[in-house]
Amino acid sequence: MKVAVIGAGTMGSGIAQVAAQAGHTTYLFDTRKEAVDKAVAGLTKTFDRLVEKGKLSAEEAKATLARIVPATDLKELAGCGLVIEAIIEDLGVKKRLVAELETILPHEAVLATNTSSLSVTAIAGACATPERVIGLHFFNPAPLLPLVEVVPGLATDGTLATRMATLMQAWGKAPVVCKDTPGFIVNRVARPFYGEAIRIFEEGIADMPTIDAAMKGVGFRMGPFELMDLIGNDINFTVTRTVWEAFFYDPRYKPSFTQQRQVESGRLGRKSGRGYYSYVDGASEPVIPVDPALAAAIVERILAMLINEAADALFWQVASAADIDRAMTKGVNYPKGLLAWADELGAKHWLNVLLVLQARYGEDRYRPSPLLLEATLKGNSLR
Ligand SMILES: NC(=O)c1ccc[n+]([C@@H]2O[C@H](COP(=O)([O-])OP(=O)(O)OC[C@H]3O[C@@H](n4cnc5c(N)ncnc54)[C@H](O)[C@@H]3O)[C@@H](O)[C@H]2O)c1
Structure with a gap:
């Protein structure tokens, strides 16, 4: 052919x-x-x-x-x-x-x-x-x-x-x-890797190198800010905005001002010499010691949002559990499939993380997927 x-x-x-x-x-x-x-x-x-x-x-x-x-x-x-x-x-x-x-x-x-x-x-x-x-x-x-x-x-x-x-x-x-839905699997499920990292930074919980180091500490090859700089902040912002609009402005996918300002200032990432980090004198790889308790809190929050998104994609039948996990490991090099990862601590653990965030912020952004609730009630795996 x-x-x-x-x-x-x-x-x-x-x-x-x-x-x-x-x-x-x-x-x-x-x-x-x-x-x-x-x-x-x-x-x-x-x-x-x-x-x-x-x-x-x-x-x-x-x-x-x-x-x-x-x-x-x-x-x-x-x-x-x-x-x-x-x-x-x-x-x-x-x-x-x-x-x-x-x-x-x-x-x-x-x-x-x-x-x-x-x-x-x-x-x-x-x-x-x-x-x-x-x-x-x-x-x-x-x-x-x-x-x-x-x-x-x-x-x-x-x-x-x-x-x-x-x-x-x-x-x-x-x-x-996968089903013809906004962002298909990867560009939908991966949104919180960037969006929640930005929220943690915006709230002053941790700086960017700390957030990047925390995520690399659990096996991600790059931290969210390093990765956004590699992808290009203009491209990443457009994907975020497109997915948010395509989901009829579901707050879960709402873009951030932080990312918008990067784009407005031309800080597009590696390709423009400056993004969240400066690449003017060669690439800067932020290697810093991170307080283990802070790292664990950062990872838990971002991972809870990623797992929730993977569970929701499964709930809405975007793809099979096996394909959702395969997509994240084979398309964006995640260290493990998110649904498999969720099983390590069980649905109840991740539901609790989300319920605490939802109660704290009162935002629909943190609304747990019905599948996470169902798996918790039945004591089931998400897969
Ligand atoms: N870049 C990525 O990371 C990536 C990843 C997955 C999918 N995509 C998708 O792949 C597509 C291409 O992206 P890209 O990054 O390679 O873009 P690109 O800008 O590197 O290349 C696009 C090419 O298409 C040509 N072109 C434009 N209109 C055309 C037409 N009517 N007929 C023939 N050629 C035409 C342009 O001259 C250009 O060479 C887009 O739909 C994009 O969303 C991109």
């Missing part, structure tokens, strides 16, 4: 690499020819490095690179069985693209979107054949992070998610199937 990737930016070039390494002839198209040229040059360097490191033979690298075919016109994609779009995150532009693709590709070809925050159903709504449209949400960097969220829209053919999950497995990926 021939594959096409549309949009040759960060995600598109990574996805094209994955598809070509899986053996597909992979067309790469972008409205800006220079983006395709840049992607091909970047991929050439990547394959050179893989050869240097002994991960690929020189012949394999050459053959894989030869499978990546720059396209200059969408019509060249007519023979493809799967097209994955990774263009700008704009509903109108994506809708126009899939509607045009529909007129070029054979009826059985699958149209996949790598959207992070738009509704797959809304994108498919532009097509006369929405049954062949599906979300395939890769994570950055796509060649390295195994997770792919497979997201059928409302009108997607009932067998397509399984077929795409099987294909993603053949590509060496870890697929999870």
